[in-house]
Amino acid sequence: MEYRLLGRSGCAVSAYALGTMTFGSETDEATSFAQLDAFVERGGTLLDCADVYGAGAAETIVGRWLARRPADVVDRMVIVTKGRFPATPVLGAEGSSRRHLRRALDASLRRLGRDHVDMFMVHSWDPLTPLEETLAFLDDAVRSGLVVYPGLSNYLGWQVQKAVDVARARGLAAPVALQPSYSLLVREAEWEILPAAADSGLGLLCWSPLGGGWLTGKYRRDERPVGATRLGEDPSRGLEAYDRRAADPQTWDVLDVVDKVATDRGATPAQVSLAWVAQRPGVSSVLLGARTLEQLLENLAAATMILSDDEMERLTAVSAPRAAPWPYGEDGAEQRMRRLPGR
Template sequence: MRYRPLGRSGCAVSSLALGTMTFGAESDEAESHAVLDAFVEAGGTLVDTADVYSAGVSEEIIGRWRQARPADVTDAVVLATKGRFPMGSAPNTSGLSRRHLTRALDSSLGRLGVDVVDLYQVHAFDAWTPLEETLRTLDDFVRAGKIHYYGLSNFTGWQLTKAVHVARSLGLAEPVTLQPQYSLLVREVEWEVVPAVLDAGMGMLPWGPLGGGWLSGKYRRDQRPTGATRLGEDPGRGMEAWDRRGTEQTWDVVATVEAVAEERGVSMAEVALSWLTDRPGVTSTILGARTVEQVAANLRAVDLRLDEAERSRLDRASRPRVGDYPYGSLGVSQRERRLDGGRD
């Protein structure tokens, strides 16, 4: 396992993280505990969850796993959770207000069975709540010893940059990480979000690195998924829905990943994970595994380092299609500054 700083902090984490959205939903408690054991035994340290995962059950499963394992095992874990989305139907059971975040964090700490969580992330932006209120609340959590660091999740570039500058202007603790969706099928974050992360000195914890299974090779062109897969059970599920994601470019990317994997003698998942984990700004890539077999297979990506030619092939196949301006060739050239007599 490789280790990297957790964003702008001094805390070291594994370059592959374990996401636990499946715990209590697609993985029962026994399987979830086995997945945690396999991840930690392989040298994994960063475990990511959220209060809304299985309506709190994911956090409870992790809490019971911690109670059942010796301290030298659980002490190695860097524990991350999130709050923002509804945990009830009342008006103040969601958002980034001081009221909701305080209750959400206390509830998460209780379910996890800990006094402090290493990384607390706001799960998405909240247009209703002033950023000053949210950031002061997070700073208070740090000062109170309830969290060590905080991060952002699903923020756009301008939202992240504004949060960093507001925190700095008020002398508050700054966010150390951003958790965005990012993969060979979702590279639009490279237009504004990744530059904002790099400018702020933060680290990224990408989720959805296999595009909801598309990059693992489980789906085939002109064969609608069936059976015990996420899209087999629900073809219209979320951002990875069959009719939404099944574009010509997606199949081009899948074919390129498959070709590189066959040449290397590795799995498609290893190729996709290796490509992402070595992208600029990435601290740790979040694995979503339902079984021990899946997490063990994905952890093999640690040993795979793609060469420049392989990365270039993947880059070309997955480059997002964009208009001329502002992210296309005309917009990019407009922002260039050359010393060969060309226009600034």
């Protein structure tokens, strides 16, 4: 496993991180423990959580795992969690206000069984809360020892730049990392988001590097998915909905090149796709999310893969970004939107 600095901080993290979104929902506790053990055995150190994963169940599972592991293992872990969205359906239990983020952080710490987390990320921009209020809370959390580093997730380019500028101008703890959606199928972040992060020295923790499963090679033209896969169970699921992606000819062009590179390398399409993200500029860590231990082990094999310049160029050329629903289209706008009931 390669290790990299987390942005301009001095914190070293594994180049591949374990995402816990499936824990407690699609992945039971025993399998989650097995994934965590396998990740550590292969040199992984960064664990990515959020209060909304499994409505808190993911953090609880991670907390139980940490409590049962030796101190030297626990000390190696870099624990990241996030707050902003409602973990429970209670009025007012969302947003990036000081009130909500404090409650979210306290609840996350209880579930994780920790007195602090290494990074607390604001899970998305909140148009209703003054940015100064959010940043002041993060600064207080750092100064009080509850948080080591602040971070941002799903911010647009101007939002990243404004957050960093305001924090630095006011002498507040500035974000050191950004968590964007980034893959061979979602590269629009390169237009403004990634340049803003690079300009401010933020490390990238890339989520959905397999495009919601599309870059694993399991989907085919004119063959709607069936069976025990994300889209097999729900073809209209989320940003990766089958009809939306399948209707774009570029999707299949990208998959063809990924498959060819994988075949030539004796690797899987998932490993090639992950290696491409890991070798992009500014990437501190690539988030791996898996429902099964077997999926995780296959993906972790990408940690030893280095794509050649020719392979990188071919993959980069065929996946050149165009306007798409995320992050500037309707789905991105929907995630950034927040309204009070009745408004």
